[in-house]
Amino acid sequence: MRIAVLGLGLIGGSIGMAARRRAGVPVRGYDPDPAAGARALELGAVDELADALPAAVAGTDVVFVAAPVGALPGAVASALAAAGPDCVVTDVGSTKRAIAQAGADERFIGGHPLAGAESAGVEHARPDLFEGATWYLTPAEGNTAGVLYERLHRLLGTLGARPVAIDAETHDRVMASVSHLPHVLANLLVAQAAGRLGGEESGRLPAVGPSFRDATRVAGSNTAIWTDIYRSNAGALLDAIGELETGLQHVREWLGADDAEAIAGWNDRAREQREALLGQALAGGPVHELRVSVPNRPGVVADIALALGRAGVNIADLALAPSRDYTQGVVSLWIGGEEESAHAARLVAALGFPVVQAS
Amino acid sequence: MRIAVLGLGLIGGSIGMAARRRAGVPVRGYDPDPAAGARALELGAVDELADALPAAVAGTDVVFVAAPVGALPGAVASALAAAGPDCVVTDVGSTKRAIAQAGADERFIGGHPLAGAESAGVEHARPDLFEGATWYLTPAEGNTAGVLYERLHRLLGTLGARPVAIDAETHDRVMASVSHLPHVLANLLVAQAAGRLGGEESGRLPAVGPSFRDATRVAGSNTAIWTDIYRSNAGALLDAIGELETGLQHVREWLGADDAEAIAGWNDRAREQREALLGQALAGGPVHELRVSVPNRPGVVADIALALGRAGVNIADLALAPSRDYTQGVVSLWIGGEEESAHAARLVAALGFPVVQAS
Numbered sequence: 107m108r109i110a111v112l113g114l115g116l117i118g119g120s121i122g123m124a125a126r127r128r129a130g131v132p133v134r135g136y137d138p139d140p141a142a143g144a145r146a147l148e149l150g151a152v153d154e155l156a157d158a159l160p161a162a163v164a165g166t167d168v169v170f171v172a173a174p175v176g177a178l179p180g181a182v183a184s185a186l187a188a189a190g191p192d193c194v195v196t197d198v199g200s201t202k203r204a205i206a207q208a209g210a211d212e213r214f215i216g217g218h219p220l221a222g223a224e225s226a227g228v229e230h231a232r233p234d235l236f237e238g239a240t241w242y243l244t245p246a247e248g249n250t251a252g253v254l255y256e257r258l259h260r261l262l263g264t265l266g267a268r269p270v271a272i273d274a275e276t277h278d279r280v281m282a283s284v285s286h287l288p289h290v291l292a293n294l295l296v297a298q299a300a301g302r303l304g305g306e307e308s309g310r311l312p313a314v315g316p317s318f319r320d321a322t323r324v325a326g327s328n329t330a331i332w333t334d335i336y337r338s339n340a341g342a343l344l345d346a347i348g349e350l351e352t353g354l355q356h357v358r359e360w361l362g363a364d365d366a367e368a369i370a371g372w373n374d375r376a377r378e379q380r381e382a383l384l385g386q387a388l389a390g391g392p393v394h395e396l397r398v399s400v401p402n403r404p405g406v407v408a409d410i411a412l413a414l415g416r417a418g419v420n421i422a423d424l425a426l427a428p429s430r431d432y433t434q435g436v437v438s439l440w441i442g443g444e445e446e447s448a449h450a451a452r453l454v455a456a457l458g459f460p461v462v463q464a465s
Numbered sequence: 466m467r468i469a470v471l472g473l474g475l476i477g478g479s480i481g482m483a484a485r486r487r488a489g490v491p492v493r494g495y496d497p498d499p500a501a502g503a504r505a506l507e508l509g510a511v512d513e514l515a516d517a518l519p520a521a522v523a524g525t526d527v528v529f530v531a532a533p534v535g536a537l538p539g540a541v542a543s544a545l546a547a548a549g550p551d552c553v554v555t556d557v558g559s560t561k562r563a564i565a566q567a568g569a570d571e572r573f574i575g576g577h578p579l580a581g582a583e584s585a586g587v588e589h590a591r592p593d594l595f596e597g598a599t600w601y602l603t604p605a606e607g608n609t610a611g612v613l614y615e616r617l618h619r620l621l622g623t624l625g626a627r628p629v630a631i632d633a634e635t636h637d638r639v640m641a642s643v644s645h646l647p648h649v650l651a652n653l654l655v656a657q658a659a660g661r662l663g664g665e666e667s668g669r670l671p672a673v674g675p676s677f678r679d680a681t682r683v684a685g686s687n688t689a690i691w692t693d694i695y696r697s698n699a700g701a702l703l704d705a706i707g708e709l710e711t712g713l714q715h716v717r718e719w720l721g722a723d724d725a726e727a728i729a730g731w732n733d734r735a736r737e738q739r740e741a742l743l744g745q746a747l748a749g750g751p752v753h754e755l756r757v758s759v760p761n762r763p764g765v766v767a768d769i770a771l772a773l774g775r776a777g778v779n780i781a782d783l784a785l786a787p788s789r790d791y792t793q794g795v796v797s798l799w800i801g802g803e804e805e806s807a808h809a810a811r812l813v814a815a816l817g818f819p820v821v822q823a824s
Contacts, residue, residue, distance in 0.1 A: 230758050230819050283657050288680035291650050293735035294712040298642045298705065300738035317683045319743075321647035323784065323797075324676045326736020333729045340720040346657065347713050353653040354706050361699040370692045376652035377685020379659035384678075399589045407780060408770035421766060425682060425784060438682075460589050 109261075110166040111135045112159060112181055114146035117198050117219065118172030119231030122151035124265040127233045131261075136162035146228045160188035168261055170217075171197040175334035179208035186211050194254035201281065201339040202244045202274035212251045215258055216244035216274060219267060226328060237266035244274040275342075282342035286335060287350065290343070292325035320425065384440070394447035396439045399460045410437060413453045419446055466620075469525040470494045471518060471540055473505035476557050476578065477531030478590030481510035483624040486592045490620075495521035505587045519547035527620055529576075530556040534693035538567035545570050553613035560640065560698040561603045561633035571610045574617055575603035575633060578626060585687060596625035603633040634701075641701035645694060646709065649702070651684035679784065743799070753806035755798045758819045769796060772812045778805055 109125055111118045114137040122133045135152030136159055137143040143155045156162035163169050163185050173181040178199050185195045186209065196217040199205055205216050221239040241262050245255050262269040299318065336343060360368040384393045400406045414421060425438045439454075441447040447463065454461045468484055470477045473496040481492040494511030495518055496502040502514045515521035522528050522544050532540040537558050544554045545568065555576040558564055564575050580598040600621050604614050621628040658677065695702060719727040743752045759765045773780060784797045798813075800806040806822065813820045 227821070230821070232758065232819075234760065280658075280661050283654070283661050284677040287657070288654060288676045290713075290716055291654075291680065291709075292676075293732060294709055294716075295642070295647060295650075296735050296738040296742060297712060297731075298646070298708050299639075299742055301708075302639050302642050303742065317647045317651075318643040320679045320682045321650065322739055322742075323679045325739040326732055326734075329729050329732045329736070332732055333725055336720065336728055337723055337725060340723065344717060344720055347717060349657050349660075350650075350653055351710065351713060353656060354649075354710060357649055357653075358703060358706060361695065361703055364696055364699065366692055366696060369695055370688050372656075373652060373685055373688045373691055375685075376655050377688070379655040380651075380681055380684040383655060383658055383662065383681075399591065401593065406774075407766070408774045411766040411770055415766075460591075462586070462589070 107131050107168065107257075107261075108166045109133055109168040109170065110156075110162045110185075111152065111170045111172060112162060112185060113137055113172035113174075114142050114151060114228050115172065116226050116228065116230045116235075117221075118170065119146050119149065119151040119228035120221075120233065120235035121170050121172065121198075121265065122146065123149075123231055123233040124236060125261070126150065126153065128266065129261065129264040134162050134166065142228060146231075149228060149231065151228060151231055159184050163188035163193070165190070167193055168258060169193060169195045171195065173197075174331060175199045175201060175338050176330075178205050182209045182214065186214060189213060192254075194251075194258050196243075196258055199338070200285075200335050201342075202242070202277045203342075204338045206244060206246060206274040210246070212246075213254060214246075215250055215255060216242075217258075217262075218242040218244075218277065221267075226331075234266060236262075239267050241267035241269045242277055243269050243271050244277060245271060247273070278339050278342045279345070282339055282346040283349075286339055286343050287346045289324050289327060289332060290336075290347070291350075292322045296322045296325045393440045393442050394444070394463055396441060396447065396451055396454065397462050398437045398439065398454050400435060400437055407437065409457055410439070410454055410459070413457055414439075414450055417449065417453055419450045419453070466490050466527065466616075467525045468492055468527040468529065468620075469515075469521045469544075470511065470529045470531060471521060471544060472496060472531035472533075473501050473510060473587050474531065475585050475587065475589045475594075476580075477529065478505050478508065478510040478587035479580075479592065479594035480529050480531065480557075480624065481505065482508075482590055482592040483595060484620070485509065485512065487625065488620065488623040493521050493525065501587060505590075508587060508590065510587060510590055518543050522547035522552070524549070526552055527617060528552060528554045530554065532556075533690060534558045534560060534697050535689075537564050541568045541573065545573060548572060551613075553610075553617050555602075555617055558697070559644075559694050560701075561601070561636045562700075563697045565603060565605060565633040569605070571605075572613060573605075574609055574614060575601075576617075576621075577601040577603075577636065580626075585690070593625060595621075598626050600626035600628045601636055602628050602630050603636060604630060637698050637701045638704070641698055641705040642708075645698055645702050646705045648683050648686060648691060649695075649706070650709075651681045655681050655684045752799045752801050753803070753822055755800060755806065755810055755813065756821050757796045757798065757813050759794060759796055766796065768816055769798070769813055769818070772816055773798075773809055776808065776812055778809045778812070 109131055111122045111133055114135050122135060125131045125133050133152045134154050134156055135146055136156045146152050147155055169185045169189055171181045171185055178197050182197055189195055193213060195213055196215050197205055198217055198219055200218060202216045202218060219236055219239055219241040221235050259269045421439055441450045451461050451463060468490055470481045470492055473494050481494060484490045484492050492511045493513050493515055494505055495515045505511050506514055528544045528548055530540045530544055537556050541556055548554055552572060554573050556564055557576055557578055559577060561575045561577060578595055578598055578600040580594050618628045780798055800809045810820050810822060
């Protein structure tokens with residue numbers, strides 16, 4: 107087997123490294139930016155570089171198109187044109203419906219690895235990027251060649267990923283809710299806060315409480331990437347916005363009517379839903395949140411993380427909620443599993459920090 | 466000077482501890498729940514307990530009403546009725562307009578310490594809870610007695626806080642945007658995700674990406690507290706919702722028209738606004754974000770936090786963005802100041818983890 111990787115950034119570079127080191131498969135790479143290609147070669151992400159896309163694809167069995175979402179339709183079409191009749195072509199884009207139309211060919215299978223969205227560039231590439239990560243595949247019903255699907259599925263497994271088949275529409279609809287809409291709201295929240303804080307009150311108001319910081323962490327994420335994502339998933343995102351607007355309308359009504367019971371019930375449901383969703387996301391059972399009151403001096407997080415690390419307790423998620431000037435605060439720790447969580451609470455308490463299990 | 470604290474939870478208990486230990490002022494406490502009162506006495510939050518609110522207030526110079534937001538108007542009125550002509554009464558509620566009306570008395574000054582919202586109960590109380598924390602005071606223009614304002618202001622400084630005067634309306638308007646609206650959106654986002662994931666797709670979709678987890682961290686926060694906050698700030702929250710809806714309408718239009726330029730410009734502005742807001746919030750200059758690629762095994766966070774802690778670099782904020790099953794991920798570190806941030810990046814790189822400065 108030989109594979110081609112078109113686009114040598116974080117994802118493409120990591121595919122190349124994983125394929126070479128974990129699957130022992132030779133990798134030919136291509137990137138329209140020669141400097142990116144050279145860097146990928148230097149870092150061992152590819153065995154050889156091609157000068158052009160068709161030359162990279164020629165004679166390979168699997169082609170990964172790891173271009174930005176906006177450039178994907180063109181790159182996938184070019185790859186299909188250059189690929190042989192027994193070659194499978196896949197992509198790694200964050201939305202899947204648009205590309206499914208562009209790649210309407212029995213040799214094309216859409217893909218989306220849930221990894222690496224937080225940083226960019228081949229410098230961050232590594233062979234274990236996909237270890238344990240879900241990798242969505244969106245084969246076209248009744249159109250994808252079975253032998254090609256099997257080849258891709260097995261290769262992804264060798265890279266460490268867990269391939270999961272899903273239809274493109276469901277994929278995009280869920281991503282609109284759990285990823286794209288939160289990004290839109292983060293942008294709108296900072297705009298609103300900036301508008302209210304930028305005037306006469308500037309400098310004497312708390313720009314950011316913990317809830318604001320968390321809610322806006324992804325505000326203004328990489329513009330090139332996200333403009334493409336928003337545009338390519340516009341339909342599903344518009345639906346998600348519409349559903350949110352309906353929810354806002356309910357909140358408006360409850361506030362207008364001062365309906366304490368409706369507000370309380372809605373808030374209780376949200377807590378249950380979040381716990382259920384978090385639980386779903388972890389194979390090891392529901393995640394529990396521990397809240398620890400700490401002085402926010404250098405070393406405190408280290409003390410806690412060390413104590414848990416030494417005992418083999420993994421911190422699934424962690425957040426600091428410091429006071430405005432970060433002199434003290436609360437550390438939230440999310441630990442998977444009932445026993446692990448109780449163990450973690452005892453370890454933290456033994457360090458002398460007050461701790462409660464919040465969920 | 467003698468003070469009374471009415472309501473002995475996290476905030477009331479911490480006020481008592483700080484007043485006793487830092488200001489050397491005797492503290493009389495009252496809580497409608499006798500068990501909470503007994504626990505506060507045991508923990509050293511008060512010198513003595515009163516059986517009833519008027520008995521707690523009698524003969525004191527400063528009264529802190531630390532009741533839940535919904536119970537504040539009644540408790541403040543009772544405190545004012547029991548207080549002498551030279552006694553200042555203040556509260557610690559998260560919204561300030563409603564209580565300003567209830568406490569329309571020259572002896573009343575609204576207050577809101579920005580501390581301790583993340584955990585509840587006197588068990589978490591500590592004398593340094595307010596160290597360095599902004600403590601808003603909302604004196605009524607032309608109505609608050611100067612001598613009482615001065616007394617309260619100086620006492621709060623002794624407790625470690627930074628008292629800042631602000632008009633109640635501005636306070637509530639800003640809080641609606643930076644705190645209450647993010648809580649509303651967190652609830653709506655989990656409801657939407659639960660609806661889309663709870664059906665047939667359940668279990669085969671990623672419930673939570675990092676952006677979703679961050680955006681919904683405060684979903685379903687303490688219902689008793691938050692129902693009161695939403696209701697008491699309904700007007701400002703409705704305004705904030707309205708402004709958000711206008712923003713959503715713009716996003717709808719750009720998506721509908723596939724206006725790449727408008728989307729990109731909006732996203733770029735959001736990044737600049739978030740950086741400006743984060744910078745505003747830290748006295749030590751703008752906060753920089755470092756992104757570190759790490760294997761998400763026990764001990765990694767500890768290694769990083771330790772290395773920074775040893776070098777005296779404080780982590781202002783920290784977030785893990787693990788893959789779905791938490792086998793690897795990216796750690797975002799927010800560090801205040803240009804030099805500190807560069808120093809931190811060098812320390813992290815020396816541990817062998819790839820690191821980039823994202824902002």
